[in-house]
Amino acid sequence: MLNVLNVSIYLFIFLLGIIIGSFLNVIIYRFPKHISVAKGRSHCPNCDIVIKQYDLIPILSYILLMGKCRNCKAKISVRYPLVEFLTGILAVFIVFFNGLNIPSLLIFILTAILIAISVIDIDTMTIPYSLLISLIPVAGVFAYLEGDIVGHIIGLFAISLPMYVIMNIKENAFGGGDVLLFAVLGFMLGWKNILLTLFIAAVVGAIIGVAMIRINNENMKGKQIPFGPYICLGAFISIMFGNEIIAGYLSMFHL
Ligand SMILES: [Zn+2]
Numbered sequence: 001m002l003n004v005l006n007v008s009i010y011l012f013i014f015l016l017g018i019i020i021g022s023f024l025n026v027i028i029y030r031f032p033k034h035i036s037v038a039k040g041r042s043h044c045p046n047c048d049i050v051i052k053q054y055d056l057i058p059i060l061s062y063i064l065l066m067g068k069c070r071n072c073k074a075k076i077s078v079r080y081p082l083v084e085f086l087t088g089i090l091a092v093f094i095v096f097f098n099g100l101n102i103p104s105l106l107i108f109i110l111t112a113i114l115i116a117i118s119v120i121d122i123d124t125m126t127i128p129y130s131l132l133i134s135l136i137p138v139a140g141v142f143a144y145l146e147g148d149i150v151g152h153i154i155g156l157f158a159i160s161l162p163m164y165v166i167m168n169i170k171e172n173a174f175g176g177g178d179v180l181l182f183a184v185l186g187f188m189l190g191w192k193n194i195l196l197t198l199f200i201a202a203v204v205g206a207i208i209g210v211a212m213i214r215i216n217n218e219n220m221k222g223k224q225i226p227f228g229p230y231i232c233l234g235a236f237i238s239i240m241f242g243n244e245i246i247a248g249y250l251s252m253f254h255l
Contacts, residue, residue, distance in 0.1 A: 013095050014088040020112055021087030022058040025080050028119045031128050046074035058084040079119070087115060090236075097240060106142045107239055110135065110188065114232035117181070121228030127177030132184055139188035148190065155186035155194045178227050185235045193242035200234035201227065 026037050042051045049071045055061045062081040069076060090111050098104045113135055117127050143152035160183035166173050186194035209225055238245075 009100070010092050010095070013091050017088030017091030017108075018058040018084040020091075021084035021115075022056070022080075024087060024112055024116045024119075025083050027116045027131075028083065028123070031116075031131070032120055032124045032126070044069045044071060044074065047072035058088075083115060083119065087112060090115075094240070103142065103145060106138050106145075109138050110142075110239065111236055113138075114236060118229035118232045121177070121226040125224060125226055126175065127181055127228055129177075129180070132177070132180050135184045135188070139184055142188050143190070146190065151190040151192070152187055155189055155191040156183055158186050158191045158194050159198050160186060174227065178231065181228060181231055185231070189235065189238055189242065192246055193238040194235075196242050196246060197231065197234035197238045200237055201230035204233060205230040 023037075026042065030037050042056065043049065044051060046069060049069070052070070055065060055070055059081045062076060062078075065076065067076050067078065068074065091108055094104050094107050094111065098107065113131055117131055120131075121127050143149060146152070160179050163174055163179045163182060167176070167179060182194065182198070185197060189197060205225075205227060208230075212225070
């Protein structure tokens with residue numbers, strides 16, 4: 001039901017989401033360079049000028065500055081407002097489907113960290129361990145609230161352990177970051193939903209991988225495609241709708 005109160009709550013959640021998205025941009029930029037996120041103000045990467053407070057308003061500043069640095073007119077990546085918008089819209093999405101409650105808050109924290117992990121993985125082909133470790137308490141509380149601790153502990157190993165074995169047999173099959181990501185996500189989601197996560201990641205990864213090779217096969221030669229973003233997408237769909245998807249799938253076989 002969309003009334004004035006609901007609309008203002010969603011608007012507030014969206015604004016909160018884009019502010020957190022703007023903090024995610026700082027993490028995405030600074031973590032791979034090992035710069036502290038707490039210290040120092042943001043600089044323009046081109047002219048190094050300290051960016052003014054009023055030019056740091058999520059999304060709005062990008063539009064007002066028309067995507068250029070106020071001082072040197074260097075282009076600002078459209079990725080900054082996109083990350084902010086994505087974080088805001090997903091916050092609204094989570095509350096819309098899951099309500100305003102503690103599990104929704106935990107799902108949102110997970111989603112925010114997964115956005116940062118995805119973009120960093122695309123940039124650097126690595127997943128920072130510190131981000132994975134920050135997920136552990138979130139996963140622990142979520143698993144505790146869901147109950148079925150055994151199912152969550154099986155989830156911790158269900159994909160990560162076979163991947164770890166394969167990684168040790170066949171070099172460069174996956175990165176260690178992917179294995180740890182599956183471990184933490186498996187603990188949070190439980191064994192059924194982490195299997196669904198792998199399935200979604202593999203299917204979407206294969207479709208996009210083939211499409212990208214078709215579009216520019218020359219540029220793609222020898223280029224590694226990160227798997228992290230697909231795992232993150234699979235995990236998000238699984239944590240939001242996994243139980244319904246699995247129940248629907250099983251009902252097809254009258255189980
Ligand atoms: Zn500049």
